[in-house]
Amino acid sequence: MGGPMSVNDDLPWIAPTLSLIRDADSKGVPVIGHCLGGQLMSKAFGGMVTKNPVKEIGWGQVEFISTLAAEWVCDISADFPRFDAFHWHGETFSLPPHATRILQSEYCENQAFVRGPHLGMQCHVEMTESMIRLWGKHWADEGVAASASVQTPEQMYTALDARIERMRQVADRLYSHWIRGLKLA
Numbered sequence: 001m002g003g004p005m006s007v008n009d010d011l012p013w014i015a016p017t018l019s020l021i022r023d024a025d026s027k028g029v030p031v032i033g034h035c036l037g038g039q040l041m042s043k044a045f046g047g048m049v050t051k052n053p054v055k056e057i058g059w060g061q062v063e064f065i066s067t068l069a070a071e072w073v074c075d076i077s078a079d080f081p082r083f084d085a086f087h088w089h090g091e092t093f094s095l096p097p098h099a100t101r102i103l104q105s106e107y108c109e110n111q112a113f114v115r116g117p118h119l120g121m122q123c124h125v126e127m128t129e130s131m132i133r134l135w136g137k138h139w140a141d142e143g144v145a146a147s148a149s150v151q152t153p154e155q156m157y158t159a160l161d162a163r164i165e166r167m168r169q170v171a172d173r174l175y176s177h178w179i180r181g182l183k184l185a
Contacts, residue, residue, distance in 0.1 A: 030117035030181035038120035042093030056087035058151025085123035117181035
């Protein structure tokens with residue numbers, strides 16, 4: 001999931017987490033990551049994590065860009081070629097080798113990638129109203145002014161139910177495809 005730290009920080013749990021992701025990959029176990037999780041996946045698979053040109057905070061439109069996206073979302077890309085996803089990041093990942101970008105936004109080229117059974121996301125499609133309201137309480141800690149890529153909490157709360165519902169439809173299809181890669185023991 002997400003977190004305020006960087007994948008590039010010297011934290012004792014990062015190297016073992018990267019190793020765990022690579023081990024899962026070698027065993028064919030699907031991995032999924034949101035934001036920091038997607039960044040960890042990218043780095044584990046040979047990508048890089050760097051500062052994004054701008055912070056993305058709040059709702060922002062993402063768009064499906066690959067024919068592989070249709071497979072992952074059961075043709076939802078035809079229904080929803082673009083949708084509002086939730087964002088809260090200042091860094092981003094590069095595409096690791098053998099990965100395909102499936103989502104991009106105006107402010108962050110790599111919003112989601114697939115690599116075999118794995119799904120790495122920069123955006124947050126898992127958000128709930130309570131999570132958004134809780135994160136909104138920490139908006140001032142980011143030290144950035146509202147801009148085209150940064151929303152105030154009040155802007156984040158606008159049309160919240162409708163935005164979450166539409167995002168949930170996309171998330172459900174992404175998760176449903178990812179789950180098919182899991183094998184029952």
